[in-house]
Amino acid sequence: MFFFAPLVMAPAFYLMALYVLAAVVPALFLMRYVYRQDRIERESPWLLGSLVWKGVLAALAAIVLESLGQLVLDATVDGEDPKYVWLLAFLVVAAVEEGTKFFFLYCRTWREPEFNFRFDAIVYAVFVSLGFAAFENVKYVFSYGLSVALPRAILAVPGHMGFAVFMGVFYGRAKRCFDRGNAGGCRWNLVLSYLFPVLLHGVYDTCCMSGTTQSTLVFVVFVVVMYLVVFNLIRHEAKTDAPV
Numbered sequence: 001m002f003f004f005a006p007l008v009m010a011p012a013f014y015l016m017a018l019y020v021l022a023a024v025v026p027a028l029f030l031m032r033y034v035y036r037q038d039r040i041e042r043e044s045p046w047l048l049g050s051l052v053w054k055g056v057l058a059a060l061a062a063i064v065l066e067s068l069g070q071l072v073l074d075a076t077v078d079g080e081d082p083k084y085v086w087l088l089a090f091l092v093v094a095a096v097e098e099g100t101k102f103f104f105l106y107c108r109t110w111r112e113p114e115f116n117f118r119f120d121a122i123v124y125a126v127f128v129s130l131g132f133a134a135f136e137n138v139k140y141v142f143s144y145g146l147s148v149a150l151p152r153a154i155l156a157v158p159g160h161m162g163f164a165v166f167m168g169v170f171y172g173r174a175k176r177c178f179d180r181g182n183a184g185g186c187r188w189n190l191v192l193s194y195l196f197p198v199l200l201h202g203v204y205d206t207c208c209m210s211g212t213t214q215s216t217l218v219f220v221v222f223v224v225v226m227y228l229v230v231f232n233l234i235r236h237e238a239k240t241d242a243p244v
Helices: 005-037 045-076 082-109 118-144 146-179 183-210 213-239
Strands: none
Touching: 005 045, 005 118, 005 146, 005 213, 045 082, 045 118, 082 118, 082 146, 082 183, 118 146, 118 213, 146 183, 146 213, 183 213
């Protein structure tokens, strides 16, 4: 009986492996892309692995905080109120998810000795965010099947990377201000490092949640423009990289 158990379990194992790969590969591909843009001094695998793990922790924390946030929102705002979708997208989903990412990014990297170039901040933010996205993707694929893997690979995972690039740009500038004794500049850039991704994430989710023809059209334009800006920004920041 036990001799045949591996044969019985094999199809389920391969199906599970397929689900995990479909969920994780898009994030790994984008991590590799950003990592290869860091031409001056690449970060250690140990540090990058810890950042991915921090992204997973950020996703777990976000699940709890978003649940609490939605409970408060449901108790205070009617679900039929037009403001509900905006408040859910910006104040619950975007604010919480970008907040948990930023928290773990800051705690892990602000005092990190390897954080000595401006582009490092983009790498760090992207790895945290894609760790978050990979975990979230696994959850979605196992919940809804492989049918969601392709649209999420094209939209959700690169979306998280896009928000992270803006977070990293301002985070790197904050670190540079800090190391040069500019406390005001440091604080301002840290605020922008959080608020800018929240704004982008909020617009993205509002369009997704609204479900109207107009919101879908805005969503498509928004995503195309953001991707063009993000990939140009990555190349520009890599070419103009400088010590913090």
